[in-house]
Amino acid sequence: MDKKIKFSTKCIHSGEYIDKETGAVNTPIFQSSTFVLSDEDYKKILEGKAREAWIYSRYGNPTRRATERKIAEICKGEDALLFSSGMAAISTTLLTFLSEGDEIITSLDLYGGTQSFIKNELPKFGIRVRYVDPTNLDEIKEMATEKTRVLYFETLSNPVLKIVDLAQLVEIGKRLNAIVIVDNTFLTPYNLTPLSYGVDVEIHSITKYLNGHSDVVGGVVVGSKKFVDMIWERMIRYGGAMDPFSAYLLERGIKTLSLRMERHNLNALRVANFLLTHPKVRRVIYPTLDTYPYIITSVKYLTKGAGGMVSFEIKGDDEDGLKFMRNLKIIKEATSLGGVESLVSMPFNTSHASLTKEEREKIGIGPGFIRLSVGIEDVDDLIWDIDQALKKI
């Protein structure tokens, strides 16, 4: 096609598997662990091109491949690779690019599971970890050595919503000759496409916005074909491949990504503005509020919106926070985020329970810190719910 296809059209049509026999408009679920081998397949195996053949579903599966192609297109990458969880994508990618003696520069402002993997597992392989503040990338220059191999950050961090200046990060990465990897789960390619700023590898927990319906756990990496092929080699060794049914659900979810993100963006901004004026609320964090400390960076990158995550601190302690959550009637108290339904949790006893109290306070998770994933319900109902629950504390 000559026409340059836009984002929403790509979400629906990119990658779709055209079944020649039936003309099915949806990608079939190839619920098969293995495939009949042909001479052509054997040849590809011998040439080290097993990824281009249908051999065995850990290596590749047509349903999964269709979804990978869709994600590669919407993220403006050459290729993508799906995993059985976001953590499988993250651990496999880091172990692809890091070897004994290497160093990684990252931040404590990360999803708790990622932070825990980096802190507890990487040193076992003889990999050294150095931490910086993601909003002060000049620190990287002080921390960097000739062994720095990877820079790893979240485009919008969990749960303090710190934004990384991607252009600056990429420039530093180039100078250090390091691989720049970002987790773009919170923003999604609807709000930001890191690869177009020169990032090497983009990762998502598709469990969140990309799938969007809280019914699949999975992860994806996107980047150049060269890098994705390198990660694929490790994926088949470590084994964290996505199953065909999850890939089917994910493809179905992505078809409505634009509609969902548009509403998440609007609803979250409305909720954030409501919280800002509430007498029971001490602090609100949302990247497009005037009060956001990194507003200069966020307006530069977030031209469509800032996603559905709103963090805030109530006037009170963690006990009051728990009480607030228990009193909600529509919004559910559950970990995870990015689904159509609004969810609320406190990082101290969920996503960031693996950090010490001091580590949490260092990154800005104080007492009464609430993480709200604003869904796509009618926003007036959400605001009513939050207000009635806040009144009870």
Ligand SMILES: *Cc1c(COP(=O)(O)O)cnc(C)c1O
């Ligand atoms: C949830 C999450 C992960 C981990 O993904 P899983 O699918 O739960 O393994 C990684 N990064 C971020 C930002 C997340 O929110």
